[in-house]
Amino acid sequence: MTYPLPNPSFYDASRVGELYMERGALVAAEALEHRRTHRIAPSSDDRFKIAAFGIDAQVGFCTPGASLFVPGAVDDTRRAVEWLYKHLGSITSLFFSLDTHSVHQIFHPAFWQDTSGQAPAPLTVITHSDVKAGIWRPSRAEDLDACLEYTHTLERSGRYVLTIWPYHTLLGGLSHALVPSLMEASIFHSVARGAHTHFETKGRHRLTENYSVLAPEVTHIQGDPVGSFNQTLFDALMSHDRVYVFGQASSHCVLSTLRDMQTHIEATDPSLADRVWILSDAMSPVPAPPLDPLPAALDFPKIAADALEGFAKAGFHVVKTTDPVEVPRG
Numbered sequence: 229m230t231y232p233l234p235n236p237s238f239y240d241a242s243r244v245g246e247l248y249m250e251r252g253a254l255v256a257a258e259a260l261e262h263r264r265t266h267r268i269a270p271s272s273d274d275r276f277k278i279a280a281f282g283i284d285a286q287v288g289f290c291t292p293g294a295s296l297f298v299p300g301a302v303d304d305t306r307r308a309v310e311w312l313y314k315h316l317g318s319i320t321s322l323f324f325s326l327d328t329h330s331v332h333q334i335f336h337p338a339f340w341q342d343t344s345g346q347a348p349a350p351l352t353v354i355t356h357s358d359v360k361a362g363i364w365r366p367s368r369a370e371d372l373d374a375c376l377e378y379t380h381t382l383e384r385s386g387r388y389v390l391t392i393w394p395y396h397t398l399l400g401g402l403s404h405a406l407v408p409s410l411m412e413a414s415i416f417h418s419v420a421r422g423a424h425t426h427f428e429t430k431g432r433h434r435l436t437e438n439y440s441v442l443a444p445e446v447t448h449i450q451g452d453p454v455g456s457f458n459q460t461l462f463d464a465l466m467s468h469d470r471v472y473v474f475g476q477a478s479s480h481c482v483l484s485t486l487r488d489m490q491t492h493i494e495a496t497d498p499s500l501a502d503r504v505w506i507l508s509d510a511m512s513p514v515p516a517p518p519l520d521p522l523p524a525a526l527d528f529p530k531i532a533a534d535a536l537e538g539f540a541k542a543g544f545h546v547v548k549t550t551d552p553v554e555v556p557r558g
């Protein structure tokens with residue numbers, strides 16, 4: 229096998245930030261030729277298994293003009309796509325999470341109203357005390373007790389406070405889709421290596437946030453489960469010898485997923501920490517809101533940077549897409 233592998237001819241780095249229809253037939257045909265030309269073996273032959281885990285690399289976060297576009301995401305995606313093409317012959321499996329929402333969810337404006345019936349603006353923070361005082365109340369009165377419990381439980385966790393986000397990654401909408409250039413890379417890998425791509429949806433329950441792919445922020449409301457740790461996905465990832473993580477955003481969904489991985493690994497098998505490799509130049513933080521003073525809980529770039537340091541200390545590998553992917557042979 230030729231190494232490093234070249235980018236396919238259809239790939240255009242200047243179009244990574246654009247929306248277009250994925251070219252399935254064209255991509256698949258070139259993948260077959262790529263496999264023959266470069267003598268690429270099927271992934272089932274891999275003795276050392278590598279997973280690439282893309283977290284929420286969707287139009288809603290990675291394409292300019294989207295409601296939750298993360299500055300830096302276009303270059304992050306470009307680096308991730310080119311890394312995938314370069315190391316295609318060593319990457320056994322692709323996993324992608326898809327943030328998946330509807331209009332009436334606890335973090336969207338339509339869910340809430342103030343005393344005059346107005347919905348909150350995006351990036352409004354709604355605290356437990358706000359709900360208790362009636363400053364913000366759910367649009368459906370029957371949700372009040374659940375919201376009081378949710379905001380109290382969320383704040384007690386110390387991870388986040390309830391933030392109202394712009395409508396994003398709505399199921400059925402364009403913003404829900406994987407970025408086209410990355411979708412084509414997925415098709416290319418699938419055909420060239422004879423491997424299925426695993427897509428994992430998250431965030432469907434209307435009464436909880438689901439930053440992490442592995443678990444919602446709150447798992448029970450009023451005694452009823454609203455989500456749980458995704459053991460099946462965790463086991464699928466950890467069946468590989470190495471898992472490379474990238475996506476958006478490093479301050480939210482990537483961070484929360486890595487936190488859940490760390491917590492579960494430390495509680496079950498600490499040796500698994502060595503399998504997690506974070507592509508730090510293929511993710512970016514949500515910008516901090518323009519507040520002065522800026523609450524520490526909303527300083528998202530600092531939160532992301534501190535988290536990467538913490539993950540490295542916990543035994544995860546923090547690397548860049550330019551670093552070599554060294555695969556043990558024999």
